[in-house]
Amino acid sequence: NAGVTQTPKFRVLKTGQSMTLLCAQDMNHEYMYWYRQDPGMGLRLIHYSVGEGTTAKGEVPDGYNVSRLKKQNFLLGLESAAPSQTSVYFCASSLKQIMNTEAFFGQGTRLTVV
Amino acid sequence: KNQVEQSPQSLIILEGKNCTLQCNYTVSPFSNLRWYKQDTGRGPVSLTIMTFSENTKSNGRYTATLDADTKQSSLHITASQLSDSASYICVVSANRDDKIIFGKGTRLHILP
Numbered sequence: 195n196a197g198v199t200q201t202p203k204f205r206v207l208k209t210g211q212s213m214t215l216l217c218a219q220d221m222n223h224e225y226m227y228w229y230r231q232d233p234g235m236g237l238r239l240i241h242y243s244v245g246e247g248t249t250a251k252g253e254v255p256d257g258y259n260v261s262r263l264k265k266q267n268f269l270l271g272l273e274s275a276a277p278s279q280t281s282v283y284f285c286a287s288s289l290k291q292i293m294n295t296e297a298f299f300g301q302g303t304r305l306t307v308v
Numbered sequence: 309k310n311q312v313e314q315s316p317q318s319l320i321i322l323e324g325k326n327c328t329l330q331c332n333y334t335v336s337p338f339s340n341l342r343w344y345k346q347d348t349g350r351g352p353v354s355l356t357i358m359t360f361s362e363n364t365k366s367n368g369r370y371t372a373t374l375d376a377d378t379k380q381s382s383l384h385i386t387a388s389q390l391s392d393s394a395s396y397i398c399v400v401s402a403n404r405d406d407k408i409i410f411g412k413g414t415r416l417h418i419l420p
Contacts, residue, residue, distance in 0.1 A: 234412060235412060236312065236413070237352075284351050284352075292401075292408055293403065293407060294339065296357065297354070297408075298354075301350050302351050
């Protein structure tokens with residue numbers, strides 16, 4: 195059982211480049227989330243999805259877009275990367291609303307924008 | 309403002325010793341409190357989750373306590389092992405808006 199899988203694990207981008215981070219879960223979870231983790235800060239919610247075909251903004255959505263075309267996948271896109279987006283990105287999924295249930299996290303994607 | 313504060317920021321102890329990590333929160337209305345363990349280069353993994361009515365919960369050598377009146381929680385690690393070296397994150401859920409608030413974590417180092 196793979197759980198939550200993120201690809202890629204590491205990436206270096208030049209300012210202005212675009213990329214997509216992929217999150218896949220095999221637990222048939224309805225809810226999926228993208229967080230970023232920066233030094234000295236708690237995880238912050240970027241975007242989330244409450245089911246296939248739905249997305250919503252989190253705490254820090256600017257500069258990111260997401261899509262949930264399939265229930266098992268949640269994509270995070272950076273259209274024009276900026277150095278401020280250098281961070282570790284975590285995807286998570288949960289069966290029900292995250293405030294009431296266990297959340298499972300991927301292993302993270304370390305992104306550096308130069 | 310909903311906040312989760314953890315202390316200490318970092319902690320170094322010898323293998324075999326016990327330690328206690330603290331978490332204070334101002335999240336309202338309170339739904340539940342979780343402790344996560346995050347190994348270096350990995351995602352957080354859940355250790356315990358406690359609701360308002362629970363004041364202690366154990367997971368092996370990890371014991372979490374919750375005082376909902378004072379809005380404080382602690383994570384006690386007994387007989388520490390080298391594999392306990394990690395960040396421990398306190399997470400509090402508000403009972404609305406599907407929000408969970410992450411603390412900044414305590415970085416624990418276990419020395420042999």
